[in-house]
Amino acid sequence: MIDINTTINTCYETTNSLRVVANYSHIIPVVLSLILGTFVFIKAKFNLFSKVFLAFIIVFSLWLIGDAIIWTSNNYHLIYAIWSSLVYIEVVFYILGFYFATVFVKKSDISISWKIVLFVLTLPALFITITQQSVTGFNYPVCEAFNNNFLDQYKLIIEGIILIIILIYILIPFFKRLPWNQKKDDLMVLGSTFLFLSVFGITEYLASITGYYEMNLYSLFLLPIFLVAIIYSVFELDIFNFHILGTHYLVVGLIVLMGGQLFFVTSTANRLLTILTIILLVGLSIILFRNLKRESDQRVHIEKLNIQLESLLKQRESLVHLVTHKIKGSFTRSKYIFAGLLDGTFGETNPAIQKVAKMGLESEDAGIHTVDLVLDVANMQKGVVKYEMKVIDFKEIIFKTFAEKKIQAEERGLQMESKIHDSKDDIYSVLGDVFWLREAINNLIDNAIKYTKEGKITINLEDGNGKIKFSIKDTGIGITDEDKKSLFTEGGRGKDSVKINVDSTGYGLYSVKLIIEAHKGKVWAESEGPGKGSAFYVELDAVV
Known part of the structure; x- marks a missing residue:
């Protein structure tokens, strides 16, 4: 008669050396995945993509939990019961993975008819499982169940079809004229999904035909690649349309990883140190989260104002x-x-x-x-103005505008003087639009005429240090320090400008600024004060 106390538990003996690894490769991904899925679901305000993502995470987490129990439990009946349901769960999370990829590609939900098709595809596995036919026997010496061959083949067919479709999703953007950023986003999300599901499916298949189930255990260490890609999608590609969560998730993930060390440490001192570190990390995280909350509120307020x-x-x-x-x-x-x-x-x-x-x-x-x-x-x-940029002689534009405005100035009793050398050898080449540069020079000269009661207006053009600088100086009313602040701003004009020029709008100099900046140049004004005249300068890059 065999003493029950001396009976060997084969489930314990065959997995004892792998239980720490099994816990670490299953429990931590489950916790991190559920935290991520829940955060996304709540913060994304329960939109379609977050619902599909959470459903995929939950079903996959159920599979991980079931597989972890199989690796760590000593109870034959519990292992047998859970083993019988894993294939069905695997079929469901593959179909949800396909749903996830399809919604990502379409940016919208699939039709009711397609949902019915996906549901019908799960029914054979469900029927075989609930009728207790998914497992045909149990090998007690090695603590392993015998799977239903038809169910295994059905699972492989479903997984193969889904992987082929996701691969097509990945390849389609490369046959379209899409920006690389969009292709990169698709490649990151769909590629990581395909990589994870294909590696998982292949190792599952090889483990089942070789009986070397440790292969499947170690393949789970590829899960972080999938999680990293999803984290990237959430926080960088912003596919769920929210921010700040990245720091929360990373901190929580760090706490979970620290907690995972408890599976490895054996001495009491190391356990106490690990627990103390976790407590301190939680305390610092609370402080960090409060600061992030304030930052998030401010950002939301700014976005509303925008x-x-x-x-x-x-x-x-x-x-x-x-x-x-x-x-x-x-x-x-x-x-x-x-x-x-x-x-x-x-x-x-x-x-x-x-x-x-x-x-x-x-x-x-x-x-x-x-x-x-x-x-x-x-x-x-x-930004709807189109500039026809070409190499032009800036001097010619200035001379033509000067000649037109000289008559107007002389009618007002003003002198117009040009210090620009009128020589064919002197070419002041710039890259610009003839019409708009002429408009800018016209505004500057017109501005000088309107605000100069008597005296003269002098223009000049200089070339040096790779720059061409146009200047227009007048003996007009000058500019106060206060008025200098509003120059070149929309609607900006001097305090007493309307008294001198009733047509003043404040848009003339502002338009000059916009034109010159569009030509990658700069414009500014100088004046010693009221009644001492003013000088306006335009500087553009010279073309050699």
């Missing part, structure tokens, strides 16, 4: 275009009336009416120019 600002900018943009187009239409109609009075369209007019019509026509032209200026600035801000 959304409100964007909305206001769009409203302002619509208002600007509506008003300017309406005003421009009115100016244009009035312009034709004044022009008609001058050219005799409405019959002969006396000199007094001719004089008033000419003044009206000039005023309408100025109004239309102002409207165009506001529209140009709005388009520059949106």
